[in-house]
Amino acid sequence: MKIGFDNNKYLKMQSEHIRERISQFGDKLYLEFGGKLFDDYHASRVLPGFAPDSKLQMLLQLADQAEMIISINAADIEKNKVRHDLGITYDQDVLRLIEVYREKGLYVSSVVITRYTGQAALKSFEAKLENRGIKVYHHYSIEGYPNNIAHIVSDKGYGKNDYVETTRPLVVVTAPGPGSGKMATCLSQLYHENKRGVKAGYAKFETFPIWNIPLKHPVNLAYEAATADLNDVNMIDPFHLEAYGVTTVNYNRDIEIYPVLAAMFEGIYGECPYQSPTDMGVNMAGNCIIDDEVCQEASRQEIIRRYYHSMNRLRREEATKDEIYKLELLLKQAKVTTNDRPVVPVANKLAQEIGAPAAALELPDGTIVTGKTTDLLGASSAVLLNAIKTSGGIADQIHLISPDFIEPIQKVKTVYLGSKNPRLHTDEILIALSMCAATDPNARLALQQLPKLAGCQLHTSVILSSVDRQTFKKLGIEVTNEAVFEN
Secondary structure (H helix, E strand, O other): OOOOEOHHHHHHHHHHHHHHHHHHHOOEEEEEEOOOOOOOHHHHHHOOOOOOOHHHHHHHOOOOOEEEEEEEEHHHHHOOOEEOOOOEEHHHHHHHHHHHHHHHOOOEEEEEEEOOOOOHHHHHHHHHHHHOOOEEEEOOOOOOOOOOHHHHOOOOOHHHOOOOOOOOOEEEEEOOOOOOOHHHHHHHHHHHHHHOOOOEEEEEEOOOOOOOOOOOOHHHHHHHHHOOOOOOOEEEOHHHHHHHOOOOEEEHHHHHHHHHHHHHHHHHHOOOOOOOHHHHEOOOHHHHEOOHHHHHHHHHHHHHHHHHHHHHHHHOOOOOHHHHHHHHHHHHHOOOOHHHOOHHHHHHHHHHHHOOOEEEEEOOOOOEEEEEOOOOEOHHHHHHHHHHHHHHOOOOOOOOOOHHHHHHHHHHHHHHOOOOOOOEOHHHHHHHHHHHOOOOHHHHHHHOOHHHHOOOEEEEOOOOOHHHHHHHHHHOOEEEEOOOOOO
């Protein structure tokens, strides 16, 4: 994989910049942390070289100064809101995040439940937190939020929220997803700290959009593609342009809320420490791009993947046509089509030729292998076997798994377990291959190729089964597919 991003430079520069921001305010900095902290695969795809846990590693350099607060919206707990990338509810994710942060060496001090109205459904969740030694605080809905500044910045506004007790100079406020109330938690704390005579500041850490690269740079377009369902739009920051005469990039929600935030800062401190939304940010990612063309091409490919992802969501009635329309516009702005993803035309052409589902996978050296549906294997299983055979230099005519070995497995699936599909899924193929590897050196060699598939690109002509999709995800393979259900 070509590298376009200097991860080591990023870790050093980012942690130094946050230290500088802490010293700017004196006593304490509340850092609103957007995006994913330790599994930021979007960033690693569009900035090749960016490690998925880069932000976590950066925070670990500040671990002795930092503590974590997790915000969660009470309504999201009541409604069992789900993180679709993980398939778990927001409250479950909070418990997961606490365990992960602790295992990594970060101090999690508390959870803030925002928009709290005394919901009985939250008692069980609060008990689980308290059993883990996590303090629970409540923040309430404020009448007139966010426009009635005089009321918000008063004892009847932020003042009625619980004051979250913190002990370290850097307080990182994170959440399981958008709409959890991270910013409101930070601002409420600033109000309470100021009443107690503590000089506290606020900053925002969002990786995207990157403020110091062009508005229509593919990396920033890829961020719009990733948030198409939220209808986020990248914009030139007019406040920064007016204050400094410098063009920077931010996104619509931060720009729209900035005048309100500035008024809140004035209400708390008497003045706003920032001249623009860009001033609030601490992100240094744009300074660590070392090969712009590599990052541009990686981002164009990400936009195509996002388009296919949304097309599948539309097929399952989870997305809107407006979302698809936005992604089509982003494809045009990036000057790409779906056929610029090399595996797409190959898989679709093969499917058309054979009149059945087909798949194509691009290996690290650019070789594209294919797989087609047979009586024994689905297209996904076939392409997986062909990929590890090609990677291991195993001749095509060699059977890694004998058909005589597959047929009894099919009988168990259909006769004894009642499955309607006799073909073996990818996980079943790998188990069968593992059994063969006990006596067959070719099967052993093939299994040893699996780690080499991480980062490879795959496209199928039909919607994948959940089993196959999960197997490819575990192998680190980037998957797209046509929004067509297999008959």
